[in-house]
Amino acid sequence: MSDSLEFLFHPRSIALPGITISNPDHWTRTFLNSLLEIQFEGSIYPINPKGGEIQGLKVFRSLEDISGTIDYAISTVPARAAPKLVEECAHKGVKSIHFCTAGFSETGEKESVKLEAELAQLATQTGIRIIGPNCMGIYCPKARLSFNEDFPRESGSVGYISQSGGNTTQVIRQAMWRGVRFSKAISYGNACDLNESDFLEYLTYDPDTRIIALYIEGVKDGERFRQALREATKAKPVVLLKGGVTKAGTRAVAGHTGALAGSEATWNALCNQLGIIRVHSLEELVDVLVTFSFIRSPGGRNVALLGFGGGASVLITDEFETRGLAVPPLPQELRSQIEEFTPLAGNILRNPIDYSQVMESDKMVKLIDIISEWDEIDILVEFLRLTQAPPSAKATRAQTIEKMFEVSKTASKPVATVIEPGILPEEAKESFIAIQKLVSLGLPVYYSFTSAANALSVYLSYQEREFGNRGTRRHNR
């Protein structure tokens, strides 16, 4: 039952068995630090037989020493101590445990596999729900629950379920700098008790989640997962990154979470049948989340490209057209309008529009106005390569770019933006500032035109499939 997991995401008290007292840099401190950073409002009980105090909190010698009730335990005890902890938690009335510790079925060692089976059995016997082992657990900003000090406090619309802890962190961090926020994220690891289907069912009916993202290596119960996916795709967009699509990748899966990966053909068929949005890298996953979060629904696939430099424009055009978007020619009428305030030489007033000589704020406003009023166009994509700015022109350029961003927010057509992050430290800094500016304006930002073209195409294909061509115009060329 999906809604029965609600309690998992809103604990009022958390125990931290296995936390280290002596070394503040030890990895077992991660969870405490993260809870404090995100300002968890309930009680936090560090547990270590040594007792004492850390971060101003009393350390309890055992669960028994705690007088209050405990909803949730985040365990970093060694693998072999895990079964005993479940029993103690059962005795104390703890409702759920997240086992972060690795050293279970993913090792492939007989003893460790057995230990995990024991955990699963104990979960059934005691009624305690277990997340993991070998994972990072739950991030739920609304409940002030987090496993990384960097994660934002604001809640958002993306629900993310991931078999890998590292990939969960990676996706949340990459997405957060581009404005994406999460309702819940669950790193569930080896899934000895709660698994991908449990969490998927929950997110399907979670009103805070508008988009579901999945990183799956393998599933425990294929038929149940298929059913859960069917329900999920009916309710909201579901984006899937499947890890382990090659032979060796499958072997890596076994070593990572002890799961069976399933064949690529099976997954492909499933995605096509249910309209799951399939992505092939973490970067693409983030690009798609950015698109679903921020693009104002375009009416079709016709794109106006505002680029910088002629050579770049040619390559941009190829990228977009190769990915099924159309780059129609700029009509003579609009070209004449633009020529009224900018010289022809050095500009390419076709489409892509090379704006490199239009580096004055008022001219840029006029240009964006003219382009976004262009009937045939559904989306405006603005491409910015900060590294190409001549140092001398920086001030004017910065002003013009800022103006360009501002008018883009309210342009009559949806706007997507591309900023290539710099490699040189000073350029990287400049890019980051520009990215944050765009994010604050609510515009989708991509790091390359390849990514933008791909993500927009993925988004449009989804819209077309879901809403026929109501949502989008035909590719009219």
Added chain:
Amino acid sequence: MSDSLEFLFHPRSIALPGITISNPDHWTRTFLNSLLEIQFEGSIYPINPKGGEIQGLKVFRSLEDISGTIDYAISTVPARAAPKLVEECAHKGVKSIHFCTAGFSETGEKESVKLEAELAQLATQTGIRIIGPNCMGIYCPKARLSFNEDFPRESGSVGYISQSGGNTTQVIRQAMWRGVRFSKAISYGNACDLNESDFLEYLTYDPDTRIIALYIEGVKDGERFRQALREATKAKPVVLLKGGVTKAGTRAVAGHTGALAGSEATWNALCNQLGIIRVHSLEELVDVLVTFSFIRSPGGRNVALLGFGGGASVLITDEFETRGLAVPPLPQELRSQIEEFTPLAGNILRNPIDYSQVMESDKMVKLIDIISEWDEIDILVEFLRLTQAPPSAKATRAQTIEKMFEVSKTASKPVATVIEPGILPEEAKESFIAIQKLVSLGLPVYYSFTSAANALSVYLSYQEREFGNRGTRRHNR
């Protein structure tokens, strides 16, 4: 004739007609600034009817006023003044002119097309060789000739011919941070006189050039270019990025350099027939140049992957296997050797090898030793995600990573490295430092494992085609 162009790359004196006196930030100052920055050793003659002095150099009112001989002119005069300049240059005995100015055939305007034809005719009549118009001209570090203040002074082995000025700058800058250096780079624009075939023939026989890279939008004389490519591919690796492969891309080409793009099928056939290395983006072009410049020739396609975090390892494996590289399982014997000094839990001692718990210098040295002695392996790929470092572990981690790089330089198998540049300014800085360290050790660096997998595969395919399977072992799985 190829070697007859030698004079172009080694002028002893340069005139700069069209340079602005009043505004030091004007774009026409670019060339003077670049020549001064790279310490051009010959005479530089700025020319402007107003006369005066800039940057400590006397400004001449006309070519006639200069008493010495002039080998080369870099012109930034307006398009309409170009023909007159050619005549003046002829009179003065100038051997070649680079016209940077745009506003010729790329505009599509009748007058401008005519103007360019006039330039071409004048070149023939006077015997002056013209580069451009609408381009950035020549970068030849050996001759201290440059058009960008950032370009390195050291010469290298890559010769780059590019129809686009922006793309030339972009490729040189991206490549230079990864250690690649250039023998010559030529941005040749509209090619009214000297064209892609002239430069290709030259580089084919240029002893300083070991690898030829091309960014081509369209060619003037298809048959001659085909012949030049045939000769070039016999002599050295030729990497081609073709701009304008889609309908709209072709249109953008016309607007950029006024060239005819040719059909994608024609280009594909040509590349297959001649063994040209075809790439599809600037980033891929740079990746391939990095590979040809720095990889120690691997014996085959079997890769050992050293990654960070289990989820990443699964995706890395997929990327490599999808691109035709093999990721064989780690033999039990080596696994046991590694287990002697590192705990199993949290590590995945298969392949990819998750080294996240091996964060001590001496253990890392042992690990690299064991892996590189592994018989079945041809290449080691080390993946580093700086953003995943827990802040507390930074110092030890940094030491270990540095050690890892150092032993990689002398490892018994070729090593490729992957560093994801950070997005956060402080991470970007840290990445940049790590990248520069790797570059100084002569190791190939990639920004994503996708790029590394792709570039290595492109390199191996070239080796296999050129040298049969002498160069590389079979994909033995």
